[in-house]
Each structure stands twice: as C-alpha cells, then as structure tokens.
Amino acid sequence: MEVVITPEIDSSVSVMKKDMEEIENILEILKKEKLLPTSTSKTVFLLKCFDRGLNDYRKDLSLFD
DSSP states (O other): OOOOOOOOOOHHHHHHHHHHHHHHHHHHHHTTTTTSSSSHHHHHHOOOOOOOHHHHHHHHHHOOO
8 A cells, every 4th residue: 555645734715726726737637637527617626635635636647637
C-alpha cells in the first residue's frame, strides 16, 4: 500500500482560487475523455471528489495520457 501525504490546507484566497481552477480543468478533461458525463456540474464533481478522492481522478488521467 502506498501512503500519500497531503499538504496542510492553506485558507488563503489565492490558494483556494488555484485549487478551484485545477478542479475545473480536471473536470473538463474528464468530460473530454468521456470519463464523466458532459452534464456533470462543478458542484456534483466536487461532491464526487469528496466521495472518491481527487487523487483517484488524477490517476485516471495519467492512465489515459
């Protein structure tokens, strides 16, 4: 089993904005790769990320590169 250590959450606005931009980019790529329905909203995607974990979606993208 591989352990992934995530950084501490920084509550600064600029970091949160960058995170949201990354999430939006990942969502669009997943839609283009047909790994998520095109009708998936950002809100639904965020909820799915909490359920599944954003790292799992990143792994999916690296498999399809």
